[in-house]
Amino acid sequence: MDSRRVEQIKNQFDNVIQVTEEEQIEYWYARDLMRLLGYSRWENFEKAIGRAVESCETAQIDVLDHFREVTKLIVYMNAVLMMMALRE
Numbered sequence: 001m002d003s004r005r006v007e008q009i010k011n012q013f014d015n016v017i018q019v020t021e022e023e024q025i026e027y028w029y030a031r032d033l034m035r036l037l038g039y040s041r042w043e044n045f046e047k048a049i050g051r052a053v054e055s056c057e058t059a060q061i062d063v064l065d066h067f068r069e070v071t072k073l074i075v076y077m078n079a080v081l082m083m084m085a086l087r088e
Contacts, residue, residue, distance in 0.1 A: 012036050029070070 016032035019025065030049060031042065039045035049067070056063045 027068075 013036060016028055016036070017026050018028065030045065034042065034045040039048070053063050053067055056066060
């Protein structure tokens with residue numbers, strides 16, 4: 001793989017990095033990584049994550065050092081508009 005392609009791929013991953021406010025720790029959301037890693041369906045990627053977690057456990061690596069279950073709240077404009085309408 002040539003260095004330009006490697007740089008492109010690195011930039012794609014860098015573009016979806018999240019950073020904790022206090023500790024400045026970098027992390028990624030699985031759904032952001034999913035497409036970068038070639039998965040089109042969440043169900044398939046979720047299975048891959050499960051296998052990675054099992055591999056950590058087998059190798060006696062602390063899973064929580066690498067995987068955290070989170071829920072990312074997404075606010076849809078329609079819901080916001082409905083809430084605004086109810087207030088009027």
